[in-house]
Amino acid sequence: MEEQKAEEKKIEVLVTDDEADFRQLMTFWLEFKGYKVLAASNGEEAVKAVQEKKPDIIFMDLRMPVLDGVDTIKKIRSFNKEIPIIIISAYVDDPKAKKAMTYGISGVFYKGADFTEGLSLLESALRTHKKLKNK
Secondary structure: OHHHHHHHOOOEEEEEOOOHHHHHHHHHHHHHOOOEEEEEOOHHHHHHHHHHHOOOEEEEEOOOOOOOHHHHHHHHHHHOOOOOEEEEEOOOOOHHHHHHHOOOOOEEEEOOOOHHHHHHHHHHHHHHOHHHOOO
């Protein structure tokens, strides 16, 4: 019975980062915490995943090849203004983070930080996101 309950509330998290090691580590950690995880290695993959798989929340790296995080967020916001997005940055004073904020983000997770900070950001974003309050 407890297993069925966990299945009902599986929230899908899209982790977008071009660094495979970080993406895999974050995926493993989020799955351990009970989330279903989708992964994308660049912005184009992330846009496609949001359109096709409709995740509940996104962790988005800012600095990636193909399509950087800011341009990816801009593209996602053109068709989905509601989905919570937490940006991932290795730099505390990243000018790209300030630009990303203009498109409406739910927070910034720094790569050097403890994953529990990322979980706090995720849970906070989910609590305040009106479509996910009843999930």
